[in-house]
Amino acid sequence: xxxxxxxxxxxxxxxxxxxxxxxxxxxxxxxxxxxxxxxxxxxxxxxxxxxxxxxxxxxxxxxxxxxxxxxxxxxxxxxxxxxxxxxxxxx
Numbered sequence: 001x002x003x004x005x006x007x008x009x010x011x012x013x014x015x016x017x018x019x020x021x022x023x024x025x026x027x028x029x030x031x032x033x034x035x036x037x038x039x040x041x042x043x044x045x046x047x048x049x050x051x052x053x054x055x056x057x058x059x060x061x062x063x064x065x066x067x068x069x070x071x072x073x074x075x076x077x078x079x080x081x082x083x084x085x086x087x088x089x090x091x
Contacts, residue, residue, distance in 0.1 A: 009052050010038035018059055027055035 013023055024031040029051065036043045037052070 007038055026058050027051045
């Protein structure tokens with residue numbers, strides 16, 4: 001019996017905490033199709049690879065922007081345990 005090894009896209013997605021739903025939404029594909037692409041080599045096409053690479057790049061950009069904002073906010077805050085007021089997050 002042949003041992004099945006998932007493709008690199010799946011390994012990267014799981015390693016970096018990218019959900020199937022987030023990747024699918026960003027790539028404009030269904031989660032079911034992404035899962036099949038990840039697990040079934042016969043489903044993998046150059047077109048799928050292109051879409052998934054663009055989706056990974058978009059997710060990286062989105063996360064980088066959010067982390068940059070976090071870094072800026074942390075640099076400007078006096079202390080993490082000071083009480084806050086505001087929206088649902090206390091801001």
